[in-house]
Amino acid sequence: MSPAVPHRGDRLPLGIDEVLIDGGFWGTRQSVNHEATLEHCLGWLERLGWVANFDATAQGMGGPRNGREFADSEIYKVLEALAWESARTQDPQVEGQYQRLAARVVAAQATDGYLGTRFGGAGQPGRYTDLEWGHELYCAGHLIQAAVARLRTHGEDELVRAALRVADHVVATFGPEGIESVCGHPEIEVALAELSRATGRQEYLHQARLFVERRGHGVLADIELGRDYFQDDIPVRDATVLRGHAVRALYLAAGAVDVAVETGDRELLDALVAQWEATVAARTYVTGGMGSRHTGEAFGLDHELPPDRAYSETCAGVAAVMFSWRLYLATGQMRYADLVERVLYNVIATSPAADGRAFFYANPLHQRVHGAPVDPDGVSPRAASSQRAPWFQVSCCPTNIARTLAGLGGYVAAWHGQELALVQYMAGTIRTTAPDGSPVVLRVSTAYPEHGRVEIQVDQAAAGVALVLRVPAWAQGATAEVDGAALPVTADRVRVPLVAGSTIVLTLPVAPRWTAPDRRVDAVRGCVAVERGPVVLCLESVALPDGTDLHDVAVVPTTEPPRSSAEGGALVRAVRYAGAEADPLDVELRPYHQWGERGPTQMRVWLPQR
């Protein structure tokens, strides 16, 4: 019951039925997703007629339809979210929403298996006549991911059977004898690989592999943005770093990891590891955000990381979690889980408003102006304001948040032989099964990340099983103990044999700390940031005295760490420039993921030093 379940390799993630998140930072967000976001997305999809597109196609109406070429995918992502959520909560209302929506989608399927509302109907362009921009296989991929979620949580149903027919149609159309091309927007690759895992059918894996191998040979047209926009510039196994459209690059990389793992393609896996390393080293924000350019929603060059024009799309965060988690499962290296954590707390948690009904599409690290208010009942441009918006012209992010939060339990822990690795610290219960079939039950109590203490009560343990706890790279001075006895802490982990009735406590140092930028990142030279555990902090003008321009504030350099403030913030000494003068002014930083919640504001993560 997990979004990614490798068949090969020796690390198996726990499912959402095994990781029960309850309260705390993420439990609250899962509840808001359940209570508000799913309904919110369904409402907008109806209101804008994007669901009705399927009804029209079912009735053979063809012609123009509502929304952009990828509108179908939003319905599919909500279906995936509903599938996870129905399994997670057993809520009959969610199950009903899933079934009603699935039925309308399935009704639109053509007799040969094709399913889509934009191409191939009367008065519409022909199928696959615009592989560069048409998003047909991208949409198919999201349908398949929804079906995989359903298959793993429920078993075969109408939607699953429809998705299998779609997959068969894709294999027949784009197989070795078929159209020798790929979709402008990767996504089908990861979807087909997971469908192969979920069904055991190898032809889906082979097709995923074919798509991965074809790309990079210039099979798509050379567009004005350049072929790197859709990663058709360099074959995946020859590339050294991610480039072009960030979401495309990351979805492709995630699918390529699946292909590499399932086919035992070590060379391909090594290439992807190298790409991840290079991308995280020089093309990733301190928030874990990826994508430095609005133009092409793209990665920049190495060290091109402007905070103010950071695109750092929410969906790139979702995709970075998918890619990094797969590399963790493939290698067991904790640094991939570190990146997952960074993205979860600073991108995934940043996008949705506290009420779950408004979202950031882009996640810049610097907001220069207060920004225009957002129409609380309107459709916004993608990346236009300092305020979260209810819906977008291109509205991939809200539905991506919904499916990620619903399936979040799938990214928390994994079995590796006799070791159970717990890599994300979320309050709740882990109820899993050891290799010998014995139940293992752990209760995790924590107010992380605001506080650094993670207490794990071992209610049931199995013989010979050890628990491995990730120690993040930032957590210098972390300590651990079991029933009061100290445990050794290595660079990135703590290992402790599981004994029923024992209590394990991991203490991570979440006091505020200064972070200096790489000297090669020109855009933040002379600045510092403050982090607190995995959480990046920021300064908002709403926290400054009335009338203060954020850009007149500079922090006073010091070797003392910043002081903690309530609600996970920090207090730092600063000055406010007023003409040639600089007056002292202490300022309070707050978690970046909360920014914008106090109204229109200027904001910055990187603070100039006096």
Next chain:
Amino acid sequence: MSPAVPHRGDRLPLGIDEVLIDGGFWGTRQSVNHEATLEHCLGWLERLGWVANFDATAQGMGGPRNGREFADSEIYKVLEALAWESARTQDPQVEGQYQRLAARVVAAQATDGYLGTRFGGAGQPGRYTDLEWGHELYCAGHLIQAAVARLRTHGEDELVRAALRVADHVVATFGPEGIESVCGHPEIEVALAELSRATGRQEYLHQARLFVERRGHGVLADIELGRDYFQDDIPVRDATVLRGHAVRALYLAAGAVDVAVETGDRELLDALVAQWEATVAARTYVTGGMGSRHTGEAFGLDHELPPDRAYSETCAGVAAVMFSWRLYLATGQMRYADLVERVLYNVIATSPAADGRAFFYANPLHQRVHGAPVDPDGVSPRAASSQRAPWFQVSCCPTNIARTLAGLGGYVAAWHGQELALVQYMAGTIRTTAPDGSPVVLRVSTAYPEHGRVEIQVDQAAAGVALVLRVPAWAQGATAEVDGAALPVTADRVRVPLVAGSTIVLTLPVAPRWTAPDRRVDAVRGCVAVERGPVVLCLESVALPDGTDLHDVAVVPTTEPPRSSAEGGALVRAVRYAGAEADPLDVELRPYHQWGERGPTQMRVWLPQR
């Protein structure tokens, strides 16, 4: 014989027949324009079939045609360049090129005056059905500007008559009773205003004013880039700063100055002055370049001036010269001529290669990678490389350079009553007429900007006439003398009565100097630049020891000015980082306008300090 000739206001620019540039920095560039660039542009326009579009329209062929929707405008800009150049050089070959090209354009005119190859023909979209993106009035504007050049240098001819019919058609179609809208790309405004000046016909001025006044009221559709993209967000007289697409904003502003001056609209002129001030203060690069964003080719917010992603389009430089020159003529303030100089030396001079057959479209201040070689015989994307390209998919810049260099003499000097103001220092001869009808002849000898001495021999003078020389704001310590006797130098000018036979020498301090950035420009915090007179210098990796990454070099802070080097460069003390070490390494900076001439290279204007 000048691109801008106000009827009202009391400053009158000298024409290209009065300012004879000969040798030196600009004379060389005018010669290259004559020998290479004009032919180069004509060749590409033929090769790509953009001229043939007119033949097809003349034959009533309609249907699809070659190039983008604004392709016609490139032919018109070359016609304008040829018109100035024919008058400037009296070269019969240029005159022949003009006449042959003009004849093909004129042949395509419809009987009702409409002239264009993209709309209104059989199988084409209807006229004015896409005001947001169609560029029909933009193209008409460039045709009219070509006709104005011809009218002022030659008098009426076939092309002028065609343009008058076009203008009449525009007035009839978009007048008070006509379509109540504007063109997505401003240009018709400045063109109609100049046509009114050149013909004395008020209806063209009224139409220009109507277009200026309509814009900003949301008369165009709300596009994804936002209405500020084409300045339809705020009325011109209410705006406080330039925003949106830089070329559009600047062409509009230039036209609005013309309207304000000719109609005596002081409020409108004051608004434009305020917009210029705010834009130059916070939205302009040290090069004078404008446009901080690739997305929308747009101005950024205040102090959003990233050097690496600077768009700083060549055409925005052309338009900034047009806008600033008009404000100089309207007000006599030298700061406008200062900006013209900055743009001429660092944007206009930067775009064309020394051979006049390749161009920069964008003019970033930082090039991170050597960049892919450019196809010397191909069509390049707009802003993709560190190398100049022969032609672009959107190829507005080469033809804009051609017309600007051909008409350059029109931006050098102006009469203001009994004062002759010389505001740009170019070697050559000024042969003009005083208000009393007497000839005034000045010979300007200078190796400016490499050297700071400007010698003016007064061959003929008129009674009561004084010469005013601009002293740039950067020229602290400038001196002046007449026949060896010192002249007083005020903040921005020297004034000296003209006496035949005398020699006036202005000495501007062009030794290299450090320039510190505004502390609010985040993207260059902790950096310095070096300027030398009006010329911005830069460091290229081709000037570093083999294998040195430009980003490992930092300059050593010092209060000593940089030393001069040959060819207008400077030597500065620096270090090269190698791991934790920093080894001394002296580096030579060269004029930014020469960058890229030594092959693919990294480059930066703003240098990090150690």
